Structures are given as C-alpha cells and as structure tokens.
Amino acid sequence: MIDKCFYKNVGPFTLSEISSKLNLDFSGDPNFKIEDIATLDAALSNEISFFHNNKYRNQLINTKAGVVILKKTEKKKVNFKKEFLFSDNPYLTMAQIASIFYPDCEYPNFSFSNSKNNKSISEDCFIHEDSKIGNNCTIGSFVKIGPGVKIGSNCIIGDNVSIYYSIISDNVKIYNGVKIGGEGFGFISSQTFFKKIPQLGRVIIQENVEIGCNSTIDRGSIGDTIISKNVMIDNLVHVAHNVKIGKNTIIAAMTGISGSCEIGKNSMIGGQVGISGHLKIGNNVKIAAKSGVMKDIPDNSSVGGYPAFNIIDWHRSTILNKKKDNEKKRT
Numbered sequence: 001m002i003d004k005c006f007y008k009n010v011g012p013f014t015l016s017e018i019s020s021k022l023n024l025d026f027s028g029d030p031n032f033k034i035e036d037i038a039t040l041d042a043a044l045s046n047e048i049s050f051f052h053n054n055k056y057r058n059q060l061i062n063t064k065a066g067v068v069i070l071k072k073t074e075k076k077k078v079n080f081k082k083e084f085l086f087s088d089n090p091y092l093t094m095a096q097i098a099s100i101f102y103p104d105c106e107y108p109n110f111s112f113s114n115s116k117n118n119k120s121i122s123e124d125c126f127i128h129e130d131s132k133i134g135n136n137c138t139i140g141s142f143v144k145i146g147p148g149v150k151i152g153s154n155c156i157i158g159d160n161v162s163i164y165y166s167i168i169s170d171n172v173k174i175y176n177g178v179k180i181g182g183e184g185f186g187f188i189s190s191q192t193f194f195k196k197i198p199q200l201g202r203v204i205i206q207e208n209v210e211i212g213c214n215s216t217i218d219r220g221s222i223g224d225t226i227i228s229k230n231v232m233i234d235n236l237v238h239v240a241h242n243v244k245i246g247k248n249t250i251i252a253a254m255t256g257i258s259g260s261c262e263i264g265k266n267s268m269i270g271g272q273v274g275i276s277g278h279l280k281i282g283n284n285v286k287i288a289a290k291s292g293v294m295k296d297i298p299d300n301s302s303v304g305g306y307p308a309f310n311i312i313d314w315h316r317s318t319i320l321n322k323k324k325d326n327e328k329k330r331t
Contacts, residue, residue, distance in 0.1 A: 002036065002102075011035055011101050015067060015083055018048070022096055025072075028083030034067055037098055048085070050094040069093050107173060110140030110158045122159075134170065146181070158213070165219045166203040169229070177214040180205070184218040184241025184259060197221055199241060212237065212253070221259075228265070246283065264299065286311070 002009075013021075016030035035046040040056055043049040043065035050069035051060045060068065067083040069090040078084065087093040099106055110122070120136070125143035127133065133145070134153030144162040145151070151163070152170035161174055164181035174180070186197035201220020205227045211217070212235035219225055220242045227239070228247040238256045239245070246265030251257075255269055258277035263269075267281060270289030275281070280296045287293060288304030288311060297303055305314040 002038075007102050007105050009036060009101055010103060012046075013100065015085070018097060018100065019085060021100060022087075022093060024093065025086045026084060027075075027086075028067070032066060032083050037094065037101055038065065040065060040068070048094075048097060050090040052090040069097075107156050108158075110138055110156065110176075140176070149181075152207075165201075166205065168205045169207040169209075171208045172205055173210040175211060175213045175235075178211050179216045180211075181219045182216060184221050186221050186241060186259070201225065201242065203227070206231075206247070209233070215239070218259075234271070240277075252289065288314070 012033045012035045014030065015026055015028060015032040015034065018034065019026045033046065034048045038044065038047045038049055040049045040051060040059040040063040043063055045064055045066045047065055048067040048069065049063060049065040051074070052071065067085060069085045069087055070078065071090055072086045072088060075086060085093070121127075121139045122141045122143070124141050125139055125145075127139070127145045128147040128149070130147040131145050131149040131151070133151050134155065136153055137151060137155045137157070139157045140159035140161070142160045143157055146164035149163050149166050151168045152172065154171045155168065156173045158174060158176035158178070160176055161178045162180070166181045181203045184199045186199065187194045188197060199219055199221050201222055201224045203217050203219050203225045206229040208230045209227050211233045214235055215233055215237040217225060217227065217239040218241040223242050225239065225242055226244045227233075228245055230248045231245050232250045233239070234251060234253040236254045237251050240257060240259040242260040243257050244262045246263055246267065248265055249263055249267045249269070251269045252271040254271055255273045257263070257275045260278045261275055261281065263281040264283035264285060266283055267285040269287045270291065272290045273287050273293065275293040279293060281293070282297055282299035282301065284300045285297050286302040287308060290306070291304050291308040292306035293303070294307040297308070302311040303309055303314070304311040
C-alpha cells in the first residue's frame, strides 16, 4: 500500500496521457482516468497494475485493476474486457509510471534542516573544512565527511554515513549507515606480535554508483579501492581494501569481497556470496547466491556452490546427491 502520509501523488492521468508520455500502444478508453498504481492482487478499478510473470496469471484473470500493463506478445491472449497498456518490458514500464505519479520519490530525501540558507544539508552533520562537496547534493543527519574528501555534484548521502579518504564522482547514491574509507584488514604476523599494514590508499567511486544501507568499503593499503561507474551495491555488502569492481556490476546483499580482488564489468553476484582474496573475476560473470568463490573465474561464466564451479555441473551434482540421499533412506 502506498501511504499518502509519506508520498505525494500528482495524478490522476488518463490512459492516453500515460501512453503518450512513454510512447506505448494501448487498447480501451483513451480518457480512462487512472488515480494510482498497485499490485495485481490489491489494485482497485481506478488503478493501474502490471503483469510480467506467468506465476501471476491467476491474479491477472481475477484482478480488479482498471488498467493492466502487458507484454506486447500477450495482446492476442487476453480475452476479457479491460483497458491495457502494451510494453516490451512491463516491469520497467511500471517503474516509469511510478515515477510519473510520484516524481519526488525517485530517491528518498534525507535532509531535514531548519536553515533557510541550505535546505539540502542537515544541520547535525559534520563536513570537514578541507573537504569539497559538489553542487545540488543532499546530505542526511549525523553524516561525517573527513578532511580531503571530494564529492561530486547531484549526490545523495543518507543518515549516519561516514566518508574518509575518498573521491566520489557525480550522481552517486549512498544510503543510511554506509562506511566508506575505513581501515583495511591487513596484518603481518610474527612469532610474537602482529604488525598492522599501514592503509595509505583511497576509495575511488565513479559516476552513478549506488551503495545500499550499512555496506562498508575499505580504502586501499597502497593502491586504491575502485568502484567503477554504474555499479549497484545492495545492503550489508563488504568491499575490502584494493578491490576493483568493473562498471555495470550488480552485487546483492551480505556479499563479502576479500582484499585485492578484481571483478569485471557487467557481472552479477548473488546474495551471501563470499569471494576469497586476490582473485580475478571476469567480465559478464554470474555467481549464484551463497556461493564460495575460491579461484579465478573466466569471462562469460556462470558459477554456483561451495566451492563455486560451473553452474550446470553444480545443479547436476545437487540432483545426483539428492537421489543418493533418497536411495539411502529407502535401504
């Protein structure tokens, strides 16, 4: 349910207005008035919803939604009277429509200030005088930005974030509780003591990166930790010192990446993945959730399991082991 206490709806829009904004075909009454958006199972007759997965076909048949977004390939399959909007990607179209109805909610507002001079920076944050903040940035409460830090324009920084030893480019989104530029976990052991390795590098974050709540990114020991452009990092992800992540890579929650790993571009890493240190993960790699990566992975690979190996072989071994277990139970 979209609570109007938190989100301002700028609708209604007619079906023809929505189709015109997104350059999509529709069927039905062009003047049909759409008041809001909702899921198929909860939508009312004045709301729009979407269908993109066959597991929800019963919900499509029974929905009360006044308008449904369908794949273009579904045009000939629907045989019940309703207004439809046709799209190559209904999920994406629904997200675009959500932004049309709720334009202020593309990203949350973290700044709450009584100051008339700068409403985008909360009063209870600390920004060191030697740091540099670009134009049009929003900074939440209890944020700490250390000396020498450089932050580009149009960045959003949530509450309780701390940033040290970092250079951050434009359009970066950093959510609540993120810690950037912390100490890397590096020690040399002798028989009588541990010698901490000095951490002298930086964190470099390029354009359009998003970093989820309570994630940590350590600075490099001598070289830099580098997060390339368009990388999406989920909540509770740990990126250790000197890690390099290629552009357009997506990392799901609770993943841990050990020091000095290199991850290629366009890769997808599932939740709770662990990656051992000093490994090279290629471009266009997919790693299944809860996998343990113990060796290098070449380009265009899909892996899973612990230790991670070819995902098709992993599925086969899982089925084989299940059969063996069932046979043991029978004997």
